Amino acid sequence: MTRTHTLQRTVQERRGGPPDPAPPERRIPRHRRTTPYLFLTPALGLLGVFFAWPAVTAVQLSFYDYRVVSPARWVGPGNFERLLHDPRFWTALANSFLFMLGMLPILVAVPLLLAVLVNLPLRGIKAYRLLYYLPVVTSMVAVAIAWNYVFHQRGVLNWALTSLGILDQPVQYLLEPGWALPALVVVESWKSLGYYMMIYLAGLQSIPRELYEAAHVDGAGPVQRLRYVTVPLIRPYVAVVVVLAALDSMQVFTSVFVMTQGGPQDSTMTLGYYIYDEAFRRFDVGYANSMGLVLWAILIVLSLVSYKVTRGRTVTDL
Numbered sequence: 001m002t003r004t005h006t007l008q009r010t011v012q013e014r015r016g017g018p019p020d021p022a023p024p025e026r027r028i029p030r031h032r033r034t035t036p037y038l039f040l041t042p043a044l045g046l047l048g049v050f051f052a053w054p055a056v057t058a059v060q061l062s063f064y065d066y067r068v069v070s071p072a073r074w075v076g077p078g079n080f081e082r083l084l085h086d087p088r089f090w091t092a093l094a095n096s097f098l099f100m101l102g103m104l105p106i107l108v109a110v111p112l113l114l115a116v117l118v119n120l121p122l123r124g125i126k127a128y129r130l131l132y133y134l135p136v137v138t139s140m141v142a143v144a145i146a147w148n149y150v151f152h153q154r155g156v157l158n159w160a161l162t163s164l165g166i167l168d169q170p171v172q173y174l175l176e177p178g179w180a181l182p183a184l185v186v187v188e189s190w191k192s193l194g195y196y197m198m199i200y201l202a203g204l205q206s207i208p209r210e211l212y213e214a215a216h217v218d219g220a221g222p223v224q225r226l227r228y229v230t231v232p233l234i235r236p237y238v239a240v241v242v243v244l245a246a247l248d249s250m251q252v253f254t255s256v257f258v259m260t261q262g263g264p265q266d267s268t269m270t271l272g273y274y275i276y277d278e279a280f281r282r283f284d285v286g287y288a289n290s291m292g293l294v295l296w297a298i299l300i301v302l303s304l305v306s307y308k309v310t311r312g313r314t315v316t317d318l
Helices: 003-015 032-062 079-082 085-117 123-138 138-153 156-161 179-203 209-216 222-231 235-249 254-259 270-279 287-308
Strands: none
Touching: 032 209, 032 287, 079 287, 085 123, 085 179, 085 222, 085 235, 123 179, 123 270, 138 156, 138 179, 138 254, 179 235, 209 222, 222 235, 235 287, 254 270, 270 287
8 A cells, every 4th residue: 555545545535535545556567577687697707708707706716826838726725925025016016106296186186177177168168078088099009109209309309398498418318217117107197187177167056156256256267166166066967077087097008008117126016017928928817817806896995985074975966
């Protein structure tokens, strides 16, 4: 008996009349109950084949000494003990966190400023949005090759800096340990700016224009409106950007593979690239899987942080 029918029955009883008969219960046919699961079966099958099964296999192989050309040999936690005494692993882990620390300020602040600019009601503003978003949909391999020419000893950057008198002689950015990692941070950040700009833009367009008009009437300038109106109201979006940027920066691989191969002197060796190097160059698949589990655990922790930050907020709240 529904709540509406109960209310009608109570009203009828108070009026002295006979209550309305209860509506018959509708039974959903079995074929209609199973139809949604039939539609989900192909997607669940693909998820199991391409995610669940590889994940289980990776966990299993992390406890084996498996080098592809020889049978797998059980070593238990030996691979994880090896991690503790592997200096290259700790270098790769430290470089991954350096990537995160270098990319987070750029990917949190610069896309916000770009979103504020492309949110202005100007003629042709959609073309600028498209222009800023193009690097996101461009292949990372193509982006890395293009930036290779920018950072080359005879590239555009050295030419501009020497012409302005900032540098006395060209710098080999990708061949010097002190410059290589910051250069890759710039490349990875530049490619992702448009993606996070669109997240911020969605937040900016949800802010009522009346708040800006009221702030303008009170004498607030552009900087004050940004600080006291825009930033407080898009804090949930900032939290989402921080977590997504942290997850992306911990998985840097393609730019390292194309531009530096982890060098010079392992200064750009990230955890993702070290896993690739052990698995596909040294064929030490078991050890690579153990490092993959460590990276997986780090990403899970960051995802839990994301859940804690955004818990209880709906899309409307954002």
